[in-house]
Amino acid sequence: MPASSAAPAVTALGDARIITAAEFAFHPVPGGRTTVATPVSPAAGATHVTLHVVRIAAGESYTPEHSVSEENTVVVFAGAGTAAVGEHARPVERGSAAYAPTGHVLTLSADGPGMTAYVWRTPLAGAPVGSDPVLHSSLWDDTTQLRGFDGTGQVEAAERRATMNFVFWPGTGSSRLCLHCGIQQPGETFNVHIHPDSDEAFIAFEGVGQMYLRDRWIDVGAGDVLYAAPGVLHGARNPHTGPAARRFVTCGGPSPYDPALYSAAGHSSQVR
Structure with a gap:
């Protein structure tokens, strides 16, 4: 495999890039202390998806613009509060996840010291509607998993292969937008692959490791974001071993x- 490189603040390779958490540009939401950064969006070159990083102040709430007319997924990165999908509300904490289908407004409310959440947005664009979608889950839900993934062959596959939890996907009623959780134990890799017709936007949620973009491995840490346009090679690995x-x-x-x-x-x- 190609050698890794230490990630600068923004690593850009044409239609693929890594944006580190240190480089997020936060802007205030009118009427309060909540702030939002948008590292991935059509305005920044994405085709299908927008990714927000939201710092919700204690006692405040946040709803993505146009939430009712699109699909949203959210992962709580820090803090705690409540995630409401329409009338279905549930307490959330770090690692909690929620899915808001079209027609259901996503509202995030922060308790205590506040809450930081990553929010993915995409329009449905005629996708089928799930009959009874799962609205609340966790990154650690291992009900349905992908193990032993070979990748797609453009880069030699690693032998020690990571596990991916399918958190929101067609089997849980997600019409278009999914949420997966890759767990790379020391020395494990989620092998390099492409999505011919899909944008990929994912984050480093915990620990330090590397993300693959087009032709190289790049060092990342918790909070950093990867974006890859359709057809761009990407993957993730944990090169660290030892006690x-x-x-x-x-x-x-x-x-x-x-x-x-x-x-x-x-x-x-x-879609079920």
């Missing part, structure tokens, strides 16, 4: 979802 090594966790997913991932896991991509 002090810890797991490296990523989360996000292709938009629209890529049926090839579910096929690799032996599952149908039909």
Whole structure:
């Protein structure tokens, strides 16, 4: 595999880039102390997806613009509060996840010291609607997983292969936007692959590791974001080993979802 490189603040390779958490540009939401950064969006070159990083002040709430007319997924990165999908509200903390189908407004409310959340947005664009979608979950939900993923062959596959949890996907009623959680234990890799028709936007949720973009491995830490346009090679790995090594966790997913991932896991991509 190509040698890794230490990530500068922004690593840009044409239609692929990594934006570190230190470079997020936060702007205030009118009427309060909540702030939002948008590292991935059509304005920044994405085709299908927008990714917000939201710092919600204690006692305040946040709803993505146009939430009712699109799909939203959210992962709580820090703090605690409540995630409401329409009338279905649930307490959330670090690692909690929520899915808001079209027609259901996502509202995030912060308790205590506040809450930081990553919010993915995409329009439905005629996708089928799930009959009874799962609205609340966790990155650690291992009900449905992809194990032993070979990648797509453009880069030599690693032998020690990471596990991916399917948190929101067609099997849970997600129409277009998915959420997956990659758990790279020390020395493990989620092998390099592409999505021919999907944007990929995912984050480093926990630990330190590397993300692959087009032709190289790049060092990343918790909070950093990867964006890859359709057809751009990407992956994730934990190159660290030894007694002090810890797991490296990523989360996000292709938009629209890529049926090839579910096929690799032996599952149908039909929206239930």
